[in-house]
Amino acid sequence: MSTPRPKVRIATTSLAGCFGCHMSFLDIDELLFDLVEVAEFDRSPLTDIKHCGPCDIGLIEGGVCNAENVHVLREFRHNCKTLIAVGACAINGGLPAQRNHLELESCLREVYQSRAGLGQGGVPDDPELPLLLDKVRPIHELVRIDYFIPGCPPSGEAIWKFLSDLIAGRTPRLSYPMMRFD
């Protein structure tokens, strides 16, 4: 009798993202049942596990906008055999990167000091808050990334195609209708 194949361990996180890619991942609907037959989840908003252990696949949504994002991204790279950038923000910085042509200080002043009703406390500087980077960076500029799934967000179909290809040992490939940058 052959021993059952060990389950593929998957971790997911959202850095400077909007969780839209995670919502899109949930759009695979009942295919989630097929997925949990062959996979289990490590650190992820789905499990609420706070730190990533050794994993087969890491899915990263969002770019890198602050010091905490850098730590989390490095933790994922350290623990995941295969690391995948999911969605526009992870791939090119996306919406948060639209602040890149502005000075960070002027952004903070605009939000926390210039706006009516927000001028009281000034720019938040609680030590609990991760420091912002001067520019939002795509994740491939910090660590090696094995695969990219484009889209804002990628469709559930695209995410499923990619994951199911990968888990089955095929080279993941999206068909033309699944290739979307918007």
Next chain:
Amino acid sequence: MSKQFLFDGRPVRFEEGQTILQAARAAGHYIPHLCWHPDFPPHGSCKLCIVKVAGRHVSSCALPAKEGMEVESNTPEINGERRALVQMLFVEGNHFCPSCEKSGNCELQALAYDLEMMGERFAHFFPDRPVDASHPEMLLDFNRCIFCELCVRASREVDGKSVFALTGRGIHKHLVVNAESGRLGDTDFSADDMAANICPVGVIVRKRVGFATPIGARKYDDKPIHLVDMEDGK
């Protein structure tokens, strides 16, 4: 009797003076391109139309076809190089497709899809390129410019207005408007100009119609550019 050359192993007939790209297209073979346009002489700047002839890279839009040439175009090697060129164009500008009204109609994006550009590979420059919304009918979003000079050529050679030019070098290269103020609203540019309707990306866009055709129902949403471009018959 017309002469012929081999395009990816298949014979293609050509008339003397035709470029490789012209002859290949006439025979129904697509070669990727961004700065080439049938109404203008070859520009040779985007290099997407590179092919290999006798082991050398050449711009197929510019090189005249010759009897007996063996041309390689649709190969993994050359498409890989084309993909790298598209990736460089992406990181050199600010190409944020999710908020771009040209998405789905954009030739740069369509080529990225067709060449299976999954990521952008290089480090992003994130250049600062403020938009020009001074014209009542048209908007200029310089973030998306790929320096193909189609608007420059159309405005100069067809519209007779010379509204646009490129200036600067390297990462500082940018499109400028021929007015003392530098603003499009202070030129005689019109939405009916050829230059207003030739941008392959989302720099020169018409105001107030951005999403009249919804995302999903656009030119390259269902069909890859290598099919759409040949149907256009240009």
